[in-house]
Amino acid sequence: MNATRGLSTILRSASNSTQSVQSVIFPGVNLDVLEKTLKKCRNPMQFFQIQAQMIVSGYIHDAYASSRLVAFAASSKFIDLEHLPRVLLNISSPNQFSWNWVMRACVRRGRPRMTFSLYASMLERGDPCPDQYTHPIVFQACAFRKEETEGKQIHAHVQKFGFSSDVYVVNTMINFYSVCGNIVSARQLFDKSTSLDSVSWNSILSGYIGADEVESAVKVFDKMPERNLIASNSMIAFLARIGRPIEAYRLFEQMPVRDVVSWSAMISCFDQNGMQCDALKMFSTMFSEKVAVDEVVLVSVLSAAARLAAVKEGEMVHGLATKTGIVSYLNLNNALITMYSSFSDVSAAQKLFYSCPHLDQISANSMLSGYLKCRHLDDARRFFNLMPAKDAVSWSTMISGYAQNGQFSEALLLFQEMQIGGFIPDEPALVSILSASAHLTSLKQGSWVHAYVRRRRLSINPILGTALVDMYMKCGCVEDAAAVFEDMAEKGISTWNAMIAGLAANGFPSEALEKFSEMKRLGIAPNEVTFVGALSACRYLGAVAEGQRIFSSMTEEHHIQPNSLHYGCLVDLLAQAGLLRDAEEVIETMPIAPDVATLGALLGACKNHGDLEMGERVGKKMIDLEPDHDGAHVLLFNLYASRGMWAEAAEMRATMKQKNVTKIPGCSLVEAGGTVVEFFSGDGEQALRDPL
Known part of the structure; x- marks a missing residue:
């Protein structure tokens, strides 16, 4: 029923028979009866009856009684927010307590604009004047919408009404300016305040944390007269977020009192910063000290167990969650699904998913991700098709799953379906499509993604930028790749790697080596992938001496142990230059067993340089290593054919047929x-x- 119509109907009934309404609600109007009747009120109709009786009896004009009615209405979820101002209008002179209650209700129910309107109406009436609790409510409304302009006007009102020295008002202003990103004004208020309390310190600390001003936050925290739990827990979470887990742990150890939030923040800190073993040890210590665990703690522990593939520990945490009765909590259930999926135990993940009484979109996306992590692509697609609701994450997860499992054409087709469905792709989806476009050399699709990024004015971070550089390079568009690379404000090591490898592969080996030198001049340490690109450039260039120097620098300067790819590049470099004996010596002395690709590089060079004896020797090693590998047989066949040894070539072909080896x-x-x-x-x- 419409609130106004409901009240009007009851008022007409009350006018016709005042006594009948009184007998329905309460026999005599007094504060004690009102309080008892409000406690029994369970729906809007009952409230309208009480309100109507107070209006008819005139009791609505009692300041305290009317304020109790307003407070009840403002705190009751079943009373429509739009009806609250009408409750005020029925009172001849509502006191400040009533105005504050209604304005606070508007903020709490997510309607800050109504708070501004009510505040303006109150000022227009001129009575009552704001008190020390009014402006903090309006500041909360301003913070909710990050309306700094309105907030500054309210700040002027605070000065006008004489509340500039009230600590509660000052604290809410500090918080308001911090939320709006104006940490300078927040700090000015803090420094000028003559009466600071723990909330003041917590507020300015929170402001610096929100602004990611590390050193200022640390200084404020160090100067705090008393480090309370809220401040310490906030600093642990902040240090975790900025990658300083050792400092966070030092602070944790210094805390005289810790609560479950402290333990949870520290465990999460270790997990976020790749210290999963420490996270599990911390949980073990927490458990031994008999600190009560909650859902948040267990979610962090399950995340650490999943990343470590610690099956036993994960199952123990699952058992603890069951024992404590919180296993059915939604976030915890989703974390369990993710954990078992990372263990490749998709049946356990399925059991949890289908037995959970409450599921949400995250649950479905977690299960979908589980199928994909276990490489059950068909099951994942069936599950995806049957999902009653899909969000952008669902589409992105399925597209990424296809791309990561080499199903690039399917990734592109699904991306087109996503667009038709009107979903906005997120960054993981765009990166996956760029990866698929690169592998399929689909320049049209990759260029569309780049145009989409520019049209939407998305920031090109190292991940997205690297994917764009890689796509353009693999599509042969070197200038476009270089333009993306140069425009990137922040480049990761993977970005440099994509640029170096791309230049080498596209016939610009000298430019690739120049980029390699530039990267080192800028103080960026190369990794294993970087050296593969640099050695490939030397191979294309035929720069034997430079290639040998770069190869030696891996261990001597950068302490990186070469793998089969690096040895393969070096062998190919030497072999193509005709240094077959040197190449074979590298193979014979390398600390790891040569793979087929490395041996194949030498065998191909033996054919080109006419070394039949070494070619036969290397070819037989390849066949011994992988008897069914078509490349070894074909290369030996070509070697024999190039030397006119048709009988041996025919024998090799017969061997392939006998072994059912097909090219x-x-x-x-x-x-x-x-x-x-x-x-x-x-x-x-x-x-x-x-x-x-």
């Missing part, structure tokens, strides 16, 4: 109408024509 057919990709089509060598003319 993998060549594959071509054609982009047509936004779709990438694959064609294999040997496909008929009809097979080529039908997809197009």
Whole structure:
């Protein structure tokens, strides 16, 4: 029923028979009866009856009684927020207590604009004047909307009405300016205040933490007269977020009193900063000290167990959650689904998902991610198709799953469906599509993503920027890749790696080595991937001496142990230069077993340089290493054929047939109408024509 109509109906009934309404609600109007009747009020109709009786009897004009009615209405969820100002209007002179209650209700129910309107109406009436509790409520409304302009006007009112020295008012102003990002004004208020309390210190500390001003936050915390739990817990969480877990732990150890939030913040700190073992040890200590655990603590512990693949510990935490009766909590259940998925125990994840009485979108997305982590792509797609509701994360998760499992064409097709459905792709989805576009050399799709990023004015961070550079390089658009690279405000090591490898692969090995030198001049330490790109550039350039120098610098300067890729590049570099004996010596002395690719590089060079004896020796090693590898057989066949040894070539072909070793057919990709089509060598003319 409409609030106004409901009250009007009751008022008409009350006018016709005052006594009948009185008998329904209460026999005599007094404060004690009003309080008891309000306690029994359970719905809007009952409230309207009470309000109507107070109006008819005139009791509504009693200042204290009317304020109790307003307070009840403001704190009752079943009373429509729009009805609260009408309750005030029915009172001839509502006191400040009543105005404050209604304004506070507007803030708490997410309607800060109503708070501003009520405050303006109160000032227009001129009576009552704001008290020390009024302006803090209005500041909360301003903070809710980050309305700094209105807040500054209220600040002027605070000075006008003489509340500038009230600590409660000052604290809310400090918080308001901090929320609005104006930490300078917040600090000025803090420094000028003559009566600071713990809330004042907590407020300015929170402001610096919110502004990510590390040193200022540390200084304020160190100067606090008394470090309370709220401040200490906030600092632990802040130090965790900025990657300073050792300092966070030192602070934790110094705390004279800790609560469950302190333990939770410290465990989460370790987990966030890659110290999962320490997170589990911290939880063990917490448990041994008999500190009561809650849902938040267990979620952090499950995250650490998942990242460590600590199955036993994860199952123990699951058992503890069951024992304490919180296993059915939604966030905890979702964390368990994620943990078991990371253990590749998809059946346990399924059991949790389908047995949970309360599920949300996060639950469904967690289960979908679980299927994909376990590489159950078909199950994931079936689950995705049956999801009653999908959000951008659902689409992004499925697209990323396809891309990470090499199903690049499916990723592109699903991305097109996502667009048709009107969903806005998030960064993981865009990065996955760029990765798929790079692998399929789909320049049209990759360029669309770049145009989308520019159109939406999205910031290009190192992850997105690296994906763009990699896509353009693999599509052969070196200038576009370089333009993205140069425009990036922040570059990660992966960005440099994509640039160096891309330049080398696209026929610019000298430029790749220049980028490698530039990176080192800027103080950016190369990693394993960087050296693969640099050695590849030397290989394309034929720069043997430079390649050997870079290879040696891995261990001597950067303390990086070469892997099979690095040795493969060095062997290929030496072999292509005709230094076959040196290349073979590298293979024989390398501390790890050579793989087929490394041996294949030398075998191919043996064919090119006509070294039959070494070629046979290396080829047989390849076949011994992988008897079914087609490359070894084909390279040996070509070696024999190039030397006119047709009998040996025929024997090699017969061996391939006997072992059922077949040469993998060549594959071509054609982009047509936004779709990438694959064609294999040997496909008929009809097979080529039908997809197009």
